[in-house]
Amino acid sequence: MRLLPAFLLAATAVYAAAPRQPNIVFIFSDDHAYQAISAYGESRKLLQSPNIDRIAKNGIRFDRAVVPNSICGPSRATVLTGKYNHLNGFPNNSNSRFDGSQMTFPKLLQKAGYQTAMIGKWHLGSDPTGFDFWQILPGQGAYYNPPMIKNGEQIKVSGYVTDIITDVSLEWLKQRDKSKPFLLMSQHKAPHREWLPALRHLNADKDRVYPEPETLFDDYSGRGIAERDQDMTIAKTMHERDLKLAPPNQLTPEQRKEWDAYYEPRNAKFRAANLQGKDLVRWKYQRYMHDYLATLRAVDESVGRILDYIEREGLAENTVIMYASDQGFYLGEHGWFDKRWIFEESLRTPLLVQWKGVTKPGTVNKDLVSNLDFAETFLDAAGVAIPAEMQGRSLVPILRGQRPADWRTSFYYQYYEWPAPHHVRPHYGVVTDRYKLVRFYGTSDEYWELFDREKDPHELKSVYDDPGYAKTKAELEKELARLRKELKVPDVVPAHWLGNQGRGGGKKGKQGRQEQK
Ligand code: CA
Numbered sequence: 001m002r003l004l005p006a007f008l009l010a011a012t013a014v015y016a017a018a019p020r021q022p023n024i025v026f027i028f029s030d031d032h033a034y035q036a037i038s039a040y041g042e043s044r045k046l047l048q049s050p051n052i053d054r055i056a057k058n059g060i061r062f063d064r065a066v067v068p069n070s071i072c073g074p075s076r077a078t079v080l081t082g083k084y085n086h087l088n089g090f091p092n093n094s095n096s097r098f099d100g101s102q103m104t105f106p107k108l109l110q111k112a113g114y115q116t117a118m119i120g121k122w123h124l125g126s127d128p129t130g131f132d133f134w135q136i137l138p139g140q141g142a143y144y145n146p147p148m149i150k151n152g153e154q155i156k157v158s159g160y161v162t163d164i165i166t167d168v169s170l171e172w173l174k175q176r177d178k179s180k181p182f183l184l185m186s187q188h189k190a191p192h193r194e195w196l197p198a199l200r201h202l203n204a205d206k207d208r209v210y211p212e213p214e215t216l217f218d219d220y221s222g223r224g225i226a227e228r229d230q231d232m233t234i235a236k237t238m239h240e241r242d243l244k245l246a247p248p249n250q251l252t253p254e255q256r257k258e259w260d261a262y263y264e265p266r267n268a269k270f271r272a273a274n275l276q277g278k279d280l281v282r283w284k285y286q287r288y289m290h291d292y293l294a295t296l297r298a299v300d301e302s303v304g305r306i307l308d309y310i311e312r313e314g315l316a317e318n319t320v321i322m323y324a325s326d327q328g329f330y331l332g333e334h335g336w337f338d339k340r341w342i343f344e345e346s347l348r349t350p351l352l353v354q355w356k357g358v359t360k361p362g363t364v365n366k367d368l369v370s371n372l373d374f375a376e377t378f379l380d381a382a383g384v385a386i387p388a389e390m391q392g393r394s395l396v397p398i399l400r401g402q403r404p405a406d407w408r409t410s411f412y413y414q415y416y417e418w419p420a421p422h423h424v425r426p427h428y429g430v431v432t433d434r435y436k437l438v439r440f441y442g443t444s445d446e447y448w449e450l451f452d453r454e455k456d457p458h459e460l461k462s463v464y465d466d467p468g469y470a471k472t473k474a475e476l477e478k479e480l481a482r483l484r485k486e487l488k489v490p491d492v493v494p495a496h497w498l499g500n501q502g503r504g505g506g507k508k509g510k511q512g513r514q515e516q517k
Contacts, residue, residue, distance in 0.1 A: 021113070021181040021382045022355065023319040025306060026374075028079070028185065029299055030072060030121055030192040031339065032325035034350040036296055044211040046331065047293045051304030052352065055323050059354030060363040060399060066370050066431060067327045069415055070339045070346040072192075073098070073123050075326035075371060080104040082375035082390030084414070086489055086497075090124065092417035094499035097125035103387060105375035106130035106183060112384045115180050117172045120165040120187035127152065131185075135168050137161070141189045143196035143295075144250040160198045161189045162298035166305055173309060181382070186306065190295040191329075193337070194242050197294030199255060202262035204297055210289040215458050217278065218334040222461035225445045231423040232330070232338040234288060235281045243287050245270075285332050292331065316356050320381050320399075323352045324371065333458070340424040342413045342438055343451075343459050347431065355381070359399045367403065368411050368433070369395055391487060409433065412483040418442060418498045426498055428489075430480040437464075437476040442498055450476070 035042040038049045039056035040063075067075050068084050069091070077083075077090035077098055082105065090096040106116045107130035118128045122136040127149075135150040143161050147154060157164050169186040176182055197204075220228040231237050240246040244263050251259055275283050303323060310316050328348045330336035339346035349371060353359065372392035379386050380394035397404050414428035425445060429438035436459070438449045449462035450473055456463075463469045483489075 020318055023181050023315060024109070024114075024183045024378050024381065025310065025319055025321045026183070026185045026187075026378075027303055027306060027321070027323045028120075028187040029296075029323075029325045030123075030187075030189055031327065031329045032191055032296065032299070032350055033329040033331050033345060034348055035331050035345065036191075036293060037350050037352075039352065040350065044213070044331075046210060046289065047296055047300075049296065049300045051300045051302075051307060052323055052350075054307055055303070055321055055352040055354045056362070058356060058361050059321075059352065059359040060365055062351035062353075062369050063364060063366050064368055064433075065324070065349050065351035066347050066368060066411055066413070067349055068370065068372055068411075068413055070327040070341065070413075071415070071417060072326050073125075074416075075349075076122070076124055079326075079371050079374050080106065082372060082386075082392045084372070084391055084412075084487055084489070085416070086414070086487075087389075087391070091497040092499045093123075094417055094420070095496060100126045100129035103389065104130050105378050106185070108379055108384050108387075109183050109382055112382055113180060114183050114382065115176055116183045116185075117169075118185045118187070119168045119172065120185075121189045121192075122187065133172055137189060140192065142250045143189065144248065144255060145252065146189075146250075160298060162198065162295070162302050165189075166302040169306065170309055173313075183378070186302075188299055188302070190299050191292050194248070195288070195291035195295050196248055196250075197291055198298045199258045201294040201297045202258070204294055205290060208290075210286060210293075212282070212285060213331065213333045215334050215460070216281070216285060216332050218460070220334075224440065224447050224449060224462070226425040226427065226440050227334075229423065229425075230336075231421070232340075233335045234284050234332060234337055235335060237422070238284055238288065238337065243284060244291060281335070288337060289331065316354075320353065320355045320378070322374070322377075323350065324374070325349045326371075338422055340415055340417070340422060342415065342427060342429050342431065342436060344453070347413065353395070353399060355399055360401055363401070365398060365403075367398065367407050368409065368431070369398070370411065410479050410483065412480070412487055412489070414489065416442075416493065416497050416499070420499065426493070428484075430476055430483060432476070432479075435472060435476055437473065437480055439480075442493060 034040045036047045037052055039053040039061055071093055073093045074085045074090050077088045081088040085091040089099050110116045110130055116131045118131045118134040121141050128134040135148055137146055138149055145158050146161050147156050165188055245267055310319050327339045328346045329339050330345050333345050373395050376386045376390050376392045377395040380396040411431045416426050418426050425440045426442035427438050427440045429436055434454050436451045440447050448464050450464040451459045452463055
């Protein structure tokens with residue numbers, strides 16, 4: 001007989017009397033902004049997402065779910081390991097490769113008797129480990145007719161990526177061994193750049209004019225060079241393919257016909273108008289919103305199909321269903337798309353969980369929770385002991401309505417990838433309910449910022465040099481140091497953690513030096 005690790009033996013003893021192990025359905029999208037989920041009630045009312053909203057209605061909506069590093073691969077590595085990127089070895093998307101031999105929650109669930117499946121976007125370089133079945137998109141994946149890798153074998157599938165991921169997820173659910181609990185990770189490519197919608201959803205909004213965010217024309221005054229010198233604006237960074245002024249190359253001739261029927265007349269009108277300045281930015285924002293939101297219609301339909309299956313099969317009472325994105329995203333706020341920043345729209349990710357019979361329907365939670373907590377939550381729900389090396393905390397008590405009195409009130413953030421893509425300077429910081437203390441590091445432009453979200457909800461003005469904040473600053477500095485020590489953050493970041501080009505890339509000279517504090 002194989003000896004069980006000590007923590008599994010302990011888990012068996014502790015949870016011997018526990019009821020059946022719940023199934024776990026983890027639906028994960030890529031770059032889905034909470035601003036584009038109707039359950040979050042954002043003022044622009046950008047998208048009606050009735051199926052994603054069902055999870056919030058049946059369970060709990062987390063309003064302050066944050067990520068430790070707001071980009072794709074690093075977030076995924078954190079979900080799997082329950083650890084920060086300085087410990088799981090995946091700090092950036094540029095040159096990181098996930099070490100699949102390390103401890104992950106799917107492996108622990110598999111050892112505890114779960115059937116496990118990973119379907120959709122993986123984006124971690126190495127092959128998935130800890131899964132009985134996996135079918136993934138290579139790299140970023142394609143929206144139409146995507147190549148996929150099924151248990152190590154390359155295949156090509158016809159259709160639209162979100163539908164395919166849903167179909168394969170449902171097929172796997174149907175053929176599973178019904179005597180065992182399961183973990184299904186159903187991970188979408190959508191709504192990642194370049195935001196290519198399902199053809200059936202082109203013009204689903206009937207040429208609606210989307211409300212603009214208040215900060216679409218942010219001039220970045222009140223903040224430092226990092227905010228001014230990024231490369232992620234709707235105005236300057238979006239290219240022809242992003243804006244659908246050039247078609248994608250993945251379409252069949254029939255698909256291309258449908259594509260052109262929607263975009264061509266609108267593009268002709270755009271070219272004839274010869275827009276300039278703010279009018280041009282406004283047009284780009286409208287096109288971006290059409291495409292981004294249209295890709296999400298298929299994601300919402302997908303969630304509906306999965307929920308319907310779980311309900312139809314009578315599994316709802318014993319299944320934890322979680323919907324989250326790998327991070328947040330800018331939908332024109334500060335003139336931006338993309339993510340990366342410690343600032344609110346990218347720091348926060350949507351998080352909705354239902355666990356019927358356990359979580360009170362319609363609960364709203366405002367605690368600082370994180371994707372760092374997902375692995376711990378799933379293990380705890382399954383009655384598997386949480387390894388001490390994990391750095392988050394199980395959300396199960398919160399799901400049960402028993403919020404621990406000592407829940408975290410501060411959170412550590414660290415971003416590495418520099419300079420490409422998007423030229424966002426590396427930074428770390430501490431986030432609380434009200435404040436953010438941020439340190440830009442790793443370039444010649446090292447400096448601090450402090451934001452007071454209560455007085456400045458859009459984070460437009462650093463008050464780091466305001467003497468009125470001296471006490472707050474000192475407290476936050478102390479908390480930042482405490483967190484860095486507790487989380488084992490190295491004092492010096494190795495150059496290759498910043499990405500392929502390592503240190504440098506910062507603008508040197510007068511402008512940079514002026515920013516140093
Ligand atoms: Ca992402």
